[in-house]
Amino acid sequence: xxxxxxxxxxxxxxxxxxxxxxxxxxxxxxxxxxxxxxxxxxxxxxxxxxxxxxxxxxxxxxxxxxxxxxxxxxxxxxxxxxxxxxxxxxxxxxxxxxxxxxxxxxxxxxxxxxxxxxxxxxxxxxxxxxxxxxxxxxxxxxxxxxxxxxxxxxxxxxxxxxxxxxxxxxxxxxxxxxxxxxxxxxxxxxxxxxxxxxxxxxxxxxxxxxxxxxxxxxxxxxxxxxxxxxxxxxxxxxxxxxxxxxxxxxxxxxxxxxxxxxxxxxxxxxxxxxxxxxxxxxxxxxxxxxxxxxxxxxxxxxxxxxxxxxxxxxxxxxxxxxxxxxxxxxxxxxxxxxxxxxxxxxxxxxxxxxxxxxxxxxxxxxxxxxxxxxxxxxxxxxxxxxxxxxxxxxxxxxxxxxxxxxxxxxxxxxxxxxxxxxxxxxxxxxxxxx
Amino acid sequence: xxxxxxxxxxxxxxxxxxxxxxxxxxxxxxxxxxxxxxxxxxxxxxxxxxxxxxxxxxxxxxxxxxxxxxxxxxxxxxxxxxxxxxxxxxxxxxxxxxxxxxxxxxxxxxxxxxxxxxxxxxxxxxxxxxxxxxxxxxxxxxxxxxxxxxxxxxxxxxxxxxxxxxxxxxxxxxxxxxxxxxxxxxxxxxxxxxxxxxxxxxxxxxxxxxxxxxxxxxx
Numbered sequence: 001x002x003x004x005x006x007x008x009x010x011x012x013x014x015x016x017x018x019x020x021x022x023x024x025x026x027x028x029x030x031x032x033x034x035x036x037x038x039x040x041x042x043x044x045x046x047x048x049x050x051x052x053x054x055x056x057x058x059x060x061x062x063x064x065x066x067x068x069x070x071x072x073x074x075x076x077x078x079x080x081x082x083x084x085x086x087x088x089x090x091x092x093x094x095x096x097x098x099x100x101x102x103x104x105x106x107x108x109x110x111x112x113x114x115x116x117x118x119x120x121x122x123x124x125x126x127x128x129x130x131x132x133x134x135x136x137x138x139x140x141x142x143x144x145x146x147x148x149x150x151x152x153x154x155x156x157x158x159x160x161x162x163x164x165x166x167x168x169x170x171x172x173x174x175x176x177x178x179x180x181x182x183x184x185x186x187x188x189x190x191x192x193x194x195x196x197x198x199x200x201x202x203x204x205x206x207x208x209x210x211x212x213x214x215x216x217x218x219x220x221x222x223x224x225x226x227x228x229x230x231x232x233x234x235x236x237x238x239x240x241x242x243x244x245x246x247x248x249x250x251x252x253x254x255x256x257x258x259x260x261x262x263x264x265x266x267x268x269x270x271x272x273x274x275x276x277x278x279x280x281x282x283x284x285x286x287x288x289x290x291x292x293x294x295x296x297x298x299x300x301x302x303x304x305x306x307x308x309x310x311x312x313x314x315x316x317x318x319x320x321x322x323x324x325x326x327x328x329x330x331x332x333x334x335x336x337x338x339x340x341x342x343x344x345x346x347x348x349x350x351x352x353x354x355x356x357x358x359x360x361x362x363x364x365x366x367x368x369x370x371x372x373x374x375x376x377x378x379x380x381x382x383x384x385x386x387x388x389x390x391x392x393x394x395x396x397x398x399x400x401x402x403x404x405x406x407x408x409x410x411x412x413x414x415x416x417x418x419x420x421x422x423x424x425x426x427x428x429x430x431x432x433x434x
Numbered sequence: 435x436x437x438x439x440x441x442x443x444x445x446x447x448x449x450x451x452x453x454x455x456x457x458x459x460x461x462x463x464x465x466x467x468x469x470x471x472x473x474x475x476x477x478x479x480x481x482x483x484x485x486x487x488x489x490x491x492x493x494x495x496x497x498x499x500x501x502x503x504x505x506x507x508x509x510x511x512x513x514x515x516x517x518x519x520x521x522x523x524x525x526x527x528x529x530x531x532x533x534x535x536x537x538x539x540x541x542x543x544x545x546x547x548x549x550x551x552x553x554x555x556x557x558x559x560x561x562x563x564x565x566x567x568x569x570x571x572x573x574x575x576x577x578x579x580x581x582x583x584x585x586x587x588x589x590x591x592x593x594x595x596x597x598x599x600x601x602x603x604x605x606x607x608x609x610x611x612x613x614x615x616x617x618x619x620x621x622x623x624x625x626x627x628x629x630x631x632x633x634x635x636x637x638x639x640x641x642x643x644x645x646x647x648x649x650x651x652x653x
Contacts, residue, residue, distance in 0.1 A: 010633060
């Protein structure tokens with residue numbers, strides 16, 4: 001087992017620290033401070049979450065005007081590690097003697113408790129080497145509705161690992177009841193691998209185990225479309241360009257109004273992402289090592305071509321259905337002879353029945369149409385002749401009943417409707433040259 | 435015995451002390467090896483090494499008892515003080531005070547029950563353990579309770595193994611016989627260890643499922 005070649009694709013901590021973490025001191029100083037990171041990204045016109053207020057000393061805390069806090073915010077330590085020390089509130093309780101907020105897990109938190117937490121942060125309880133730290137309040141991103149079913153009282157984020165300017169792996173991180181609104185995997189979040197070409201999710205891990213459904217629900221975790229995925233990859237590339245760090249983890253949230261916003265940067269991204277993608281980081285990084293890029297778009301394209309090449313097979317594997325483009329080749333069988341008539345058909349999910357043109361009907365010798373079946377078409381209700389027909393699509397035999405239409409002015413001789421598409425998935429972006 | 439070692443012993447340094455010094459690189463190498471090759475993190479090389487030597491000085495049995503007393507007292511007092519909101523150093527001073535007090539009680543109990551061997555423990559190993567309380571409490575604050583317990587357990591296991599390495603008289607004799615060679619070998623070994631980029635043993639387990647998948651898809 002240990003001697004297998006596949007192991008050399010997997011990135012371990014030793015190799016990460018010794019080979020790939022060549023982060024210059026200047027960049028580390030920026031990355032280890034959330035506020036400094038935000039400042040620099042903002043100067044470069046990249047979207048970040050707004051800082052509401054920064055608290056540097058106990059005095060500033062005691063003079064703090066609590067009225068300026070919105071109903072939803074996040075309290076963070078500037079130099080916190082791995083999401084430790086972050087409090088997220090999403091609502092303010094009305095008419096209480098002491099200002100009280102509702103935490104992402106539904107627990108109440110009073111002003112005094114928040115004060116106490118700020119003191120903990122200032123003391124350096126969550127910072128590296130226990131050094132004194134700075135606390136800040138930050139606006140809370142608003143969850144995009146597409147991802148709402150997949151997160152418990154928190155906001156999912158997208159982690160992109162980028163190496164030498166090319167995104168090599170990505171993962172959607174979902175908060176759970178257990179993770180208390182945070183999306184960090186070691187506090188109980190779910191990691192879902194993302195196919196770089198399509199932005200569709202692949203495998204999911206929860207406590208280092210592969211799962212199919214969001215815990216406690218029937219929400220399938222595969223095949224979720226990551227919103228703004230291309231833009232997210234582009235953003236990650238831009239960030240790396242600015243910071244000049246060779247190996248970087250970029251965390252991005254998708255805000256309902258602002259779209260993709262940078263949440264955090266990570267100089268030492270975790271390695272669990274490999275499990276969620278069922279792919280090795282080292283193998284991928286070695287493939288992009290030393291490639292020169294002319295533009296950010298090129299970086300995105302390269303990543304998609306290199307690490308998303310198997311998306312079609314994967315989708316088929318996930319759904320157990322074949323993927324069709326808008327135009328596909330079909331073979332109509334011509335009983336009683338063994339021969340077939342080949343033509344191109346348009347896949348039309350707007351139509352119920354498959355229809356063929358009069359020309360084709362003549363060519364394949366169908367004459368005995370059962371007349372007078374009422375058929376609903378986009379032109380309203382009309383009467384069209386129907387005929388039984390057997391054809392092959394992507395190797396699947398389909399026994400159909402097709403309508404006959406005068407399609408002489410149309411580009412394709414055949415239209416395949418929903419009735420015959422039950423075993424397929426249609427990807428409109430998929431094109432083939434016929 | 436090497437003539438260099440003989441020279442030092444003639445000067446008046448005891449053979450035992452010299453062997454303990456020559457053991458430092460061996461134990462340090464062992465701890466580095468456990469982290470890089472096996473994947474046992476522990477609380478770092480310094481804490482593990484110094485606890486191992488404290489165990490040597492107190493005998494393992496008493497060492498473990500003192501260790502437990504220190505860790506439990508330190509954690510309990512930290513939890514009690516959490517609500518009080520004290521500044522870091524005074525808080526630590528209180529924790530160290532309580533740890534010292536519990537060691538005091540331990541000796542008192544030992545005297546009533548007349549436990550043999552407890553009274554001859556010297557001040558330095560005990561002082562080391564008391565000061566360790568600060569590190570354990572700091573780790574608890576930084577990494578959370580669960581992680582701190584786990585890392586502390588790993589450290590104790592490493593320290594116990596190190597204890598047996600230090601007390602391994604055959605190895606001690608070898609080191610006294612070839613001191614320069616052992617320095618050189620360990621130096622080279624650690625240099626290679628520092629360049630090692632392979633997976634850690636624990637990672638083979640962590641990524642087992644991933645690897646099985648990769649293997650199937652490569653075929």
